[in-house]
Amino acid sequence: MSSTLLDAEDVRRALTRIAHEIIERDKGAADVVLVGIANRGDHLARRLATEIQRIEGTEVKVGVLDITFYRDDIGLKAEAPEVHETRIPFDISGKTIVLVDDVLFTGRTIRAAMDALMDFGRPRRIQLAVLVDRGHRELPIRADFVGKNVPTRRADDVRVLVTELDGEDAVVVEEAP
Amino acid sequence: MNKHLLSMHDVTADDVVRILDTAESFREVGTRVIKKVPVLRGRTVVNFFLENSTRTRISFELAAKRLSADVINFSASGTSVSKGESLKDSALTLQAMGADAIVIRHSSSGSPLQLTRWVQGHVLNAGDGTHEHPTQALLDLYTMREKLGRLEGLRVAIVGDVLHSRVARSLSFGLVKMGAEVTLIGPPTLIPPDAPRWGVSVSYDIDSVLPKLDVCYMLRVQRERQRLEFFPSVREYNRIFGLTSARAAMLPDTALIMHPGPMNRGVEIDSDVADLPQAVIEEQVTNGIAVRMSLLYLLLGGGGSGALDG
């Protein structure tokens, strides 16, 4: 049974609010870079950058990070996981990095993302923005900016759809039987 | 993907696309300050090189280390039998060391396949006798795709001693698999009469083929006595089949000049030609590391049973 948690309008408002929060928390976002976690966080990060530019006039650099090589479950699945592009064409040392992902769940993806970022340089700090926090953390990770907190059962499947890949913006949950 | 990579027949066209696409990501890793990712941490990769080759071994060693794997180099000059230890016993020793992957290079055709009968890990063929050299073919395909944007429909000539070349076999099989048009060129004594069965054309007239090529791939011509019985002299070879400056000028401007290395300057390829901008020989070497990382990742990054979420 699947239901829509957020529709396109909800998503837009959530991203706008997160953009405001980033600007407020990081004092105007001049030192901020956004790094989206491939492959959906990437699109969300770009939208956030556009919003920040619209609101504050600041141009924020955006990079995309694929964390496949830092996952903790390599060799445990039948096929090696598919790899997406990583492009961080700027120095991250001394910057405030806002990692952007679609869903925060166990926290393992974020752990991998932080390890990856550390190999690129020494950021001043790392913050985390997610569209949906669905709970069930297995590691001590928390988000700084959250679009919506959604209680779920562990076996449920929560997916974020983005126009660029899926033709529409939405957050849907497929409930486990 | 298959458990082993012994031959280009072990990969489908889709596998090749996957290998090359994944290699893109590893090439990006090579541009980072820290050129290393932890993905194969804790795995052991053994370089089992029973035939000398510093270049290929270093390429594999770097690839494995950049994946954070532990690397063991096991080499032997001469064959294992002449050293007194049989291939099988060496294999069992590697097995006992807990090798997750064995990269084998050997002067005996078929030895990687024999190895798979005695070890449990993944076996990668880094060149066996005159049989195949699939990782070389894959890095060449990567280079072609990167420079020319596609593989399908490319017109490629492979020139030289095809009969004794494992690179020529693997590259022919790989290019045909990806829809390219391959022509083998060389003295008739050095082209297997059976080659058309591989889906390639054969020509003894290099000048007629050059103007239509996208890639001119030169093979190394060996000067050893046993090879010289197949053609009268190095001088005649160079005159009739060598890529001289005059011949290089007959190639389209966009065509690539490639060579698996090491080159015999002045024999199969003139020195000036090797230094032309169209000659991408050094890039082949760089791409080799990314492609080998991709292969090690794809082979060792899977193989489990469970599905995990997170």
Next chain:
Amino acid sequence: MDERPTLFTGARLVDPASGRDELVDVLVVGETIEAVGLGLDAEGADTIDCAGLILAPGLVDLHTHLREPGFEHKETVETGTRAAAAGGFTAVSSMANTDPVTDHAGIVAEIRDKAAAAGLCDVFPVGAITKGLAGESIAELGEMVEAGVRVFSDDGNCVPSSRVLRNAMIYAKAFGDEVVIADHCEDPSLVEGGQMHEGAHSYSLGLAGRPAEAEELVVARDLALARATGGRLHVCHLSSARAVELIRRAKAEGIRVTAEVTPHHLVFTHDDLVTYDTNLKVNPPIRTTEDRDALREGVADGTIDVIATDHAPHAVEEKEAEFDLSPPGTIGLETALAAVLTHLVRPGIVPLARALEAMTVTPARILGAAGHGGPIAAGRPANLVVFHPEEGWVAEAPFVSKARNSAFLGRELGGRVRHTMLRGTFTVAEGKVTR
């Protein structure tokens, strides 16, 4: 010699030497066949019920490598003759590529004595054509003939010099009409470094080839010499269609030539070598389907006289090496009969009587193995084999032979030896070797 008479009842006798194919009883007393007929009765005899079984002359192998003296780590006269008995043979040859080479009467006697002591199978040694197998000067053929040798061969090597081979053929005429010069027909300059048949697979597998014309050339040469000298030629282990055709024409012309083929050349093709299976690495190599079919046709129409095993044992570690470092050869004594039954007789390619003829009376005649090969008749020595023509089994190590390099390893075969009898004594009883 067993003490009580033995009575085989209800066996289907297939005896190529006499042309008989019928149900009979066979009574063996001492070393001799006492009677062959129906409803035989013998007091105090051990009766063996042979319903459903075939009784034939003990098989005779014209081409066997027993490896002794010199290569006892591969096989010995004892282990080789034991393997022969297990395969239904009562007589085998022993090829001369021993160490030292069997190029004089002393070694011939030594091999014979060892075989007699083991008592498992008679051995009729083959003598070298040239001293030390070096292909240069003729060995002491005369003395070896006096020691009982009939067949001379440098097998392992081709005799490279036409001059030397011609002289050997002419010289051998002094010692009787039965003396045969047998050549391994592969031109050395064309097969140097070659690992398998030169063809589609050798090109893709990256293995140097041994082309079919290497055999054709030497067969043509040897036939020309046989014609010119009037000598008797035997062509070992044929492998190619072209060579079969040359022999067919030569026989039509009246040249005194006989030819043999191995079971593995009759069963496999170079398609079977794509896995780099060293047990299929043999010289001359296993070739194409067309060659195999021509060899089968040759057996069927009599162009090829003999099916011989070329039993070539090697130590396990030698065959587990890299393909190009592995010595060529496959064992064959234990699987020959079953292979022929399974792949030639049962599919109707060669009639049973013709197949057995090629493995009994004809090789016995060429080898000079008196008393072997049939006919199964009263007064003849009791050298017999009793086998089930269809019983299924899988060829698996360990074999009775010391070696394990069987081309048929892991493959299913139909046809199994139940009893082998050498001059009245069981060397195999109920499928098991008796000593």
